[in-house]
Amino acid sequence: MASNVGRRGFMALIFVFVIASLAQPGFCIYWNWKYHVHLLNRLSDTKQPLIVHVRSKNDDFPEQAIWQKDDYQFHFKINFWETTLFYCTFRHGNKVKTFDIFVHGESWSESQVCKHPNKTVYWRVYDNGFYRSCDNFHWFRMVAW
Numbered sequence: 428m429a430s431n432v433g434r435r436g437f438m439a440l441i442f443v444f445v446i447a448s449l450a451q452p453g454f455c456i457y458w459n460w461k462y463h464v465h466l467l468n469r470l471s472d473t474k475q476p477l478i479v480h481v482r483s484k485n486d487d488f489p490e491q492a493i494w495q496k497d498d499y500q501f502h503f504k505i506n507f508w509e510t511t512l513f514y515c516t517f518r519h520g521n522k523v524k525t526f527d528i529f530v531h532g533e534s535w536s537e538s539q540v541c542k543h544p545n546k547t548v549y550w551r552v553y554d555n556g557f558y559r560s561c562d563n564f565h566w567f568r569m570v571a572w
Contacts, residue, residue, distance in 0.1 A: 462511075462546040464529055465500045465563075468493040469551045470519060477552055478518040481528070483511065505531050517552060522572050524557070 468477040476492035479499055485506075491499045505511040513529040528550055549560045557570040 461502050461504055462529065463500060463502045463548070464513065465498050465547065465549045466491075466493060466515065466528070467498040467549065467551045468495050469553050470495060471554050472519070475520065480516040480518075481513055482515070483513045486513075515550075517557070519552075524570065524572055526557070526570050 464481075466479050466481075470477060473495045476494045478490055478492055480490045481488040481501060486503075488501060493499050503511070503513075509531055511529070511531040512527060514525060514527045516523065516525040529548055547561065547563075549563050551558045551560070551566060554572075556568050556572055558566040559569045560566045
């Protein structure tokens, strides 16, 4: 009899925990959003492509060659713990730069413009650096070569 009461209490506690977790503001909708990242080559050099290598803790995408005025894009959903992070190595000629291109929850990768269900982040690579936008209209230089 005591073990049944203990089991019921334990199950009730688990039920309350699950409901409380799901009741977090926006959890059900927010966790299911698909995020998109676009990497756009706007370098002046037309003779060689920009080489990009995107990685995260759990993903390692193959290197991509992006020719001038072209782009590479990928999409994903954030992980359950909301700690999703993608970083990229950019190579062009003798220049190499590696930095985070998506960090879930940090203001520099999610501006107010990004807080819409499509969750798209754009990166343009120019001769003088890397520019980010969330609406493909307002661009901010984030990183220099």
